[in-house]
Amino acid sequence: MRRFPHLGHGIGLRPPHYQPLLQALRAARSPLERPVDWVEIISENFMVEGGNPRAVLRRIRAEVPVVMHGVSLSLGSVDPLDEQYLEALRALARDVEPAWISDHLCWSSFGGHTGHDLWPLPFTEEALDHVAARVLTVQERLQRPVLIENVSSYLQFAHAGITEWEFLSALVARTGCGLLLDVNNVFVSAHNHGFSAQAFLEGLPPDSVGQIHLAGHRDEGTHLLDTHDHPVCDGVWDLYRAAVTRFGGVATLIERDEDIPPLDEVVAESRRARALEREVLGALEPVGGPTVIPGVGARAHAL
């Protein structure tokens, strides 16, 4: 069995889609009719006591698996891990029973203050030691392996002696974590720093990738900006094809955070990802529906 099951193809759960998604899920007469196989939430947006977000999440969770994606673990920060945040994450996970929990390879806090951004790390041995120790702590607290995502970046450090993919591979080897491969972020960072996106993919252990993100970005002339406000572009689709060829069928998600279009448009991109995966894997291995794992699928009762 895979460490991180292939949940199928999903989308990020965003407020404009709450009601139409719930209606479409409830109207589906079989899993094949569902608009999505699963959804991903931004963990911090649901670390609240009640109200509409938690109510909608309970209803969605009753229909499909949910994955928790955080932005505030700040794994690379030299600040101590935020124990209150970790406890809130644990509490949310107890309630949601997510298929898995993920966050980013970055730092986002310093001196007790938060930046609400995903700041890049210098890929050094010191940083690797630091992040690996913190990933182990987080996994112990959460009692599960986590997925770590590569971020889009706009700067690299002159003293970095390791590539990003070497850093991620070493992190997997040292901690047993999985990877959330953001294909758009690879595309953006490769352009901004002039490395080969294909080399990035080939540098990762084949069985390490538990989830894939696809998203859009903006061309600012001097650099690509990871904006999540456009459809996935052709270059990213091509790179996704290469990722599927290398990593096989992996739970794949469309992220859209700005200029959010109607649900149908985001679902159409998710279905395009599913079709592309089937096209690639059809020639390589048998293709079935999403892997069904006990305790991970939809629940019989709302929370």
Add this chain to the structure above:
Amino acid sequence: MPSEPRQGPSLAEVQALLYELMTAPTGVAPALAARGLAADALDGLIAGDQRLGAVARLDLYANMYFFRILDVLREEFPRLAAALGGDAFHDLITDYLLAARPAHPSLREVGARLPAFLRTQAGGGRPWLAELAALERTHRELFDAADADPLTMAALQGLTPEAFATLPVRLIPAHRLLGQAFELSAVWEGGGSPEARPETLLVWRRDATVHHRAVTTAELAMLRRAAEPVTLADLCQVFAGARTGTDDEALVAEAFQIIARWVDDALLTRA
């Protein structure tokens, strides 16, 4: 690892420098100058190229830091932003982020201290701005405050008079009372200026929507009492104590009208 470790600053040194430069309100180059550093001081730390130099690359992060938070606060405080105007709101947030650096993992909390910060500002002769911000912030906080099952009129109608009088109730958690020195309804609706007229606002969530309205002195006394478990009979007594000079029957009828309104507004829950 294929490469030998290179000499460079420690992780802590990198983060201390970058945090300071990325959160400086002036942008990276002036922040470097303020530290007595030359514009090319980052060249040995950040790998630039002909498209973007080191400072320009770090400026991308500096801009994202500020404008992401500005966007969130503009969305959370739309009436405050409209009352101030774009430039003044931008300047306010610049000052606010220096005085109250974000310290909570969730962006939801980034505006929590803005009303208090506004109270410390001159406000251009408009002291009501802090009250407007407090009201907008309260709406935000109650939007996802704790849930409770509201008491329904059907449930009350099924009670005997004795059970009704002794039923323990309390206000739902998703409510707040705000004492204001200015009457803000005109500016809340998008026009006019607030009048200096003290009032207390009841803010609460019904289903997924947050509402507010002004309350009378007598209703306020009942609301304060209902913050803790209380019987409906006791609530009527609180009302009577706050309203003198009226006959008992009329007082009870008035108190019941208020309680009925609370039930309609989904404000009451069983204690």
